Amino acid sequence: MPWDPTQMPDWQISLEAEKNMPKPEEVPDRLGLEKxxxxxxxRLCRLDYMKILQRLKDRPDGKYIEVTAVTPTPLGEGKTTTTLGLIEGLAKRGKNAGGCIRQPSSAPTFNIKGTAAGGGNALLIPMTEFSLGLTGDINNITNAHNLMMVALTARMQHETNYTDEELAKRGLRRLNIHPKKIEQRWVMDLGAQALRNIVIGLGNEMDGVTMQSGFMVSVASELMAILAMVRDLKDLRESLGRIIVAYDRQGNPITTEDLEVAGAMCAIMRESINPTLCWTAEYQPVMVHAGPFANIAVGQSSIIGDRIGLKLFEYHCTESGFGADIGFEKFVNVKCRHSGLKPNVSVIVATVRSLKMHGGGPAVVPGRPLDEAYTKENLPLLEKGIENLLHHIGIVKKSGVKPVVCINAFPTDTEEEHRLVRRYVEQAGARCAISNHWRYGGDGALELADAVIDACREEVDFKFFYPLEMPFMQRVEVIAREVYGADGVQWLPAAEAKAKVLQEKYPDFYTMMAKTHLSLSHDPNLKGVPKGWTLPIRDVLVFAGAKFLVPLCGEIRLVPGTSSDPAFRRIDVDVETGVVKGLF
Amino acid sequence: MPWDPTQMPDWQISLEAEKNMPKPEEVPDRLGLEKxxxxxxxRLCRLDYMKILQRLKDRPDGKYIEVTAVTPTPLGEGKTTTTLGLIEGLAKRGKNAGGCIRQPSSAPTFNIKGTAAGGGNALLIPMTEFSLGLTGDINNITNAHNLMMVALTARMQHETNYTDEELAKRGLRRLNIHPKKIEQRWVMDLGAQALRNIVIGLGNEMDGVTMQSGFMVSVASELMAILAMVRDLKDLRESLGRIIVAYDRQGNPITTEDLEVAGAMCAIMRESINPTLCWTAEYQPVMVHAGPFANIAVGQSSIIGDRIGLKLFEYHCTESGFGADIGFEKFVNVKCRHSGLKPNVSVIVATVRSLKMHGGGPAVVPGRPLDEAYTKENLPLLEKGIENLLHHIGIVKKSGVKPVVCINAFPTDTEEEHRLVRRYVEQAGARCAISNHWRYGGDGALELADAVIDACREEVDFKFFYPLEMPFMQRVEVIAREVYGADGVQWLPAAEAKAKVLQEKYPDFYTMMAKTHLSLSHDPNLKGVPKGWTLPIRDVLVFAGAKFLVPLCGEIRLVPGTSSDPAFRRIDVDVETGVVKGLF
Known part of the structure; x- marks a missing residue:
């Protein structure tokens, strides 16, 4: 300990670390909880949020540290790895530290990306449970969401087959659902691209109404966004009941409450409101709770998880999806606004390699060796790419939260390269730490931990990027200009008309941008800091359950595909021991 | 205690009983297990089958009691209720009794039938967990099954888009899957009739291959049959790898192993091999493990559950789906043949009402009051219907297992009616007990418990209905004539041709009849004991994972529908307490 991650795959490190992992019965003592x-x-446990928050309601909150990143590249920046490494580093400095991260979708686990459990000595354990369903939250969301679709499609069928009198006998009124105005798809937590676009309801009149439909990945479900956002069970029940499933022929929304299915959906999801507890490879507590997509939804772990963590830990670390333009912006303006919690520090993760790509480095092709630009010192590329990092520092500073840049170090980085990044970061008024947590765990993250502890000492004058009173369309303008760096917003005519209606109708809904994470702009090909562009808004979606208005800035993939060389090929079980092999 | 089930719905009885339900930490002491x-x-726990069976391998088995029924009617016979009542009754007689029952599908839970948790004082608790996903086995099956479908459809897409060279670079050979010879559907554990018949793969070349497809309910998955049948993890892994997903253009089977997905499927299912422990309302231990459909699959709880139960209990009770023609036949010829276990007693459950329906009583229409034939004494109808019961007694006797008939009593039954049934049953050489477990729990089941204890004292000369060496087509003939009472079998030409090939190719596969449960014949409308009929075989399916050859005797519904007045309308959560209300 630490293990040598250059010699051992992550799943083997997890197996080794699991040997001393705290047992559920040790958790109360370790975390100061009642039995x-x-x-x-x-081997895991859930934490009963209701009991804990009630008992500790008068305890002051710990420090609230968010981890975000530069604009993601195919090279990966290691945000989860850094979150876990930071927690380990804080613990090495004698601090009571913990965190809350997102539950990964199975789609990337079984495809290419792997399990999102961090890596090396900054790993979430037990990796098997974490990667393969945890305590069932995504399954519960899948089932509750699909029950909503069953309620919708069965109702459409029965309204087709029965007269008003026959419906009335069953206590039903005719909802007149418009078959071309269905707002929801079915969900499955796999990369099932063959189910993206389907026709359902073939057969006879007992086999549903024939219509277009489709599946999306479960973590893109509005229910997942709701789980991340709710403050308690009452909030969950009410949010589930507000979901708009379709519109009727007069254009009125049909909700889950209209379909009389929201209560059953809440029953299916009831246990998922309690976060699941896992551990870093050095045995600090890390909750795993909610995992909404960051492109179309809020992209954060849960508010409930953060509320618990701030009561239990001196330093509570949480993670936002993608870069600061998406993850941090939503963290501030949606998550913190809804929770009322105030962050102290935001850690912005970058790697020398990813900055070089933002500086114009060559494309990365899976399966081919990495270009020399990334494996050898190249200061000009790096210097050019640093502007992306500086832009993200600027976003964080706008909120009053203190930025700490973490360079997640690679063996191929040179000291000169690290020095260059540090100089620019410090010039921009942010702290900078080089970190080797992947290689050395908490011992490798001491510089990062110290920078975070130091930054937490400063007072934060926390500001949202816009007041909630600002009309929706104006807010989009603010985000486009001040966060993304666009020259302005171009509303497509239909989107503009819709936006005007919606901002009147739902003035208190949060603004939830749906934009590619691969660029500060809407064009995933534009790296660095794109200049001289306008943000197009093609459509606006309504997530009435989560209270989101979602402006779509481009094509959003709701089902990741399964590639020709997916990870499931290499996953298996040792039948003598039950151990799962080959996760990565 | 007992509670008054005429005044309290089942979910409220469960809530009351749960107050004193043994906690997981009390289980080792109560069941004689290691921690x-x-x-x-x-609130539940899984039992580690590997450790338990290893430690107790030399302990003699307890008595093995199977519960079956007359031919099911829409009135319900109360088989699970009787299984649980029997366990409670045995415990009242001071016996160490327990059981293993099947996990219910969510499709009926959210539709009309309810949760299959028994009822009244013969109830499985906690009903909420039992009804809403238990410890995740059906979710695991759903995910593993759908990952298989993802592997299939993604492979078809990639073989369409890539050349042989491009495939080879990824270590893939061209499988040439025939798009019209797909043997599997997707699964979802809901009554999603709109997904029975669908077209998938619309969109562009990255969105799959366009083809017909469909969903079925998860419990109809071959994976569920496999979970019920396997003896250990090795058996599970091998069975999963044998599943035939499709055929190639030359007619060769394409298995999960060919798709390199069987290991990952096993990883998803790894925890489901350990049965989950629940309780009767009087706190006897009852495992819940596997829940394959009895029409197309084996319809039994798991072999692993029975193996554990026979080591832990003096009297281990297990349940088979539907009537003795289906459930018991498969119990003997498939389940016991595979497990090597020998049953002592079979309890055949009947109600006076259901026998009257077999005697020609009027049809029952949901929502309308029950006809007087069922609520008042009617000896002629009953006497005519008893022949169905006698037929089932005959089926059980053929195996050498001792039949005990249980009349699950209703308040509207008369003593004269009970006397009439008892006379015929005893004439047929079976024991008979009138039981009031729904109303009085174990105290109401003492007569049944005594009859079972008494029957267990007899030696059993256990016989299969046919030797495994008998060719498949001949076995079907034996089952049709000797179990169903048909005059013979009529093979449709295509089915006959297929059967001849398959019986050569898979001589050691089990014969797994797929027939309606609503009649001894293939025609669900024929009640009582149909005479002068021939069993048609329309097709033969191959479940190579479970090692089943499945002759189809009629239309088999793979997706139950959701009706116009489904149960989900009445299910909700109390947001103050988290309690689920309205399950029944």
């Missing part, structure tokens, strides 16, 4: 606040699930 | 053989999951 009945900890609900064991195999 | 590390019990894996807590919230």
């Amino acid at each position: 009945d606040e900890v609900i064991p699930y195999g | 590390d053989e019990v894996i807590p999951y919230g």
Whole structure:
């Protein structure tokens, strides 16, 4: 300990670390919880949020640290790795540290990306449970969401087959659902591209109404966004009941409450409101709770997880999806606004390699060796790419939160390269730390931990990027100009008409941008800091359950595909021991 | 205690009984298990089959009691209720009794039938967990099954888009899957009739291959049949790898192993091999494990559950789907043949009402009051219907297992009616007990318990209905004539041709009849004991993973529908307490 990640795959490190992993019955003592606040699930446990928050309601909150990143590249920046490494580093400095991260979708786990459990000595354990369903939250969301679709499609069928009198006998009124105005798809938490676009309801009159439909990945479900956002069970129940499933022929929304299915959906999801507890490879507590997509939804771990963590830990670390333009912006303007919590520090993760790509480095092709630009010192490329990092520092500073840049170090980085980044970062008024947590765990993250501890000492004058009173369309303008660096917004005519209606109708809904994460702009090909562009808004979606108005800035993939060389080929079980091999 | 089920719905009885339900940490003491053989999951726990069976391998088995029924009617016979009542009754007689029942599908839970948790004082608790996903086995099956479909459809897409060279670079050979010879559907554990018949793969070349497809309910998955049948993890892994997903253009089977997905499927299912422990309302231990459909699959709880139960209990009760023609026949010829276990007693459950329907009583229409034939004494109808019961007694006797008939009593039954049934049953050489477990729990089931204890004292000369060496087509003939009472079998030409090939190719596969449960014949409208009929075989399916050859005797519904007045309308959560209301 630490293990040598250049010699061992992550799943083997996890197996080794699991040997001393705290057992559920040790959790109350370790975390200062009452026995009945900890609900064991195999080697994991759920934390009973209601009991914990009630008992500790007068305890002051710990420091609130968010981890975000530069604009993501195919090279990966290691945001989860850094979150876990930071927690380990804080613990090495004697601090009571913990965190809350997102549950990964199975789609990338079984495809290419792997399990999102961090890596090396900054790993989330037990990796098997984390990667393969945890304590069932995504399954619960999948089932609750699909029950909503069953309620919708069965109702459409019965309204087709029965007269008003026959419906009335069953206590039903005719909803007149418009088959071309269905707002929801089915969900499955796999990369099932063959189910993106389907026709359902073939067969006879007992086999549903024939219509277009489709699946999306479960973590893109509005239910997942709701799980991330709710403050308690009452909030969950009410949010589930507000979901708009379709519109009727007069254009009125049809909700889950209209379909009388929201209560059953809440029953399916009832246990998922309690976060699941896992551990870093050095045995600090990390909750895993909610995992909404950051492109179309809020992209954050749950508010409930953060509320618990701030009561239990001196330093609570949480993670936002993608770069600061998406993850941090939503963290501030949506998550913190809804929770009322105030962050202290935002860690912006970057790697020398990713900055070089933003500086104009060559494309990366999976399966081919990495270009020399990335494996050898190249200061000009790096210097050019640093502007992306500086832009993200600027976004964080706008909120009053203190930025700490973490260079997630690679063996191929040179000291000169690290020095260059540090100089620019410090000039921009941010702290900078070089970190080797992947290689050395907490011992490798001491510089990062110190920078974060130091930054937490400063007072934060926390500001949203816009007041909630600002009309929706104006807010989009603010985000486009001040966060993304666009010259302005171009509303497509239909989107503009829709936006005007919606901002009147739902003035208190959050603004939830749906934009590619691969660029500060809407064009995933534009790296660095694109200049002289306008943000197009093609459509506006309504997530009434989560209270989101979602402006779409481009094509959003709701089902990741499964590639020709997916990870499931290499996953197997040792039948003598039950151990799962080959996760990465 | 007992509670008054005429005044309280089942979910409220469950809530009351749950107050004194043994906690997971009490299980080792109560069941004579080691601490590390019990894996807590919230209020439930899983039993570690590998450790338990290894440690207790030399302990003699307890008595093995199967519960079956007359031919099911829409009135319901109460088989699960009787299984649980029997366990409670045995415990009242001071016996160490327990059981293993099937996990219910969510499709009926959210539709009309309800949760299959028994009822009244013969109830499985906690009903909420039992009804809403238990410890995740059906979710695991759903995910593993759909990953297989993802592997299939993604492979078809990539073989369409890539050359042989491009495939070879990824270590893939061209499988040449025939798009019209796909043997599997997707699964979802809901009554999603709109997904029965669908077209998938619309869109562009990255969105799959356009073809017909469909969903079925998860419990109809071959994976569920496999879970019920396997003896250990090795058996599970091998069975999963044998599943035939499709055929290639030369007619060769394409298996999950060919798709390199069987290991990942096993990883998803790894925890489901350990049965989950629940309780009767009087706190006897009852495992819940596997729940394959009895029409197309084996319809039994798991072999692993029975193996554990026979080691832990003096009297282990297990349940087979539907009537003795289906459930018991498969119990003997498939389940016991595969497990090597020998049953002692079979309890055949009947109600006076259901026998009257078999005697020609009027049809029952949901929502309308029950006809007087069922609520008042009617000896002629009953006497005519008893022949169905006698037929089932005959089926059980053929195996050498001792039949005990249980009349699950209703308040509207008369003593004269009970006397009439008892006379015929005893004449047929079976024991007979009138039981009031729904109303009085174990105290109401003492007569049944005594009859079972008494029957267990007899030696059993256990016989299969046919030797495994008998060719497949001949076995079907034996089952049709000797179990169903048909005059013979009529093979449709295509089915006959297929059967001849398959019986050569898979001589050691089990014969797994797929027939309606609503009649001894293939025609669900024929009640009582149909005479002068021939069993048609329309097709033969191959479940190579489970090692089943499945002769189809009629239309088999793979997706139950959701009706116009489904149960989900009445299910909700109390947001103050988290309690689920309205399950029934």
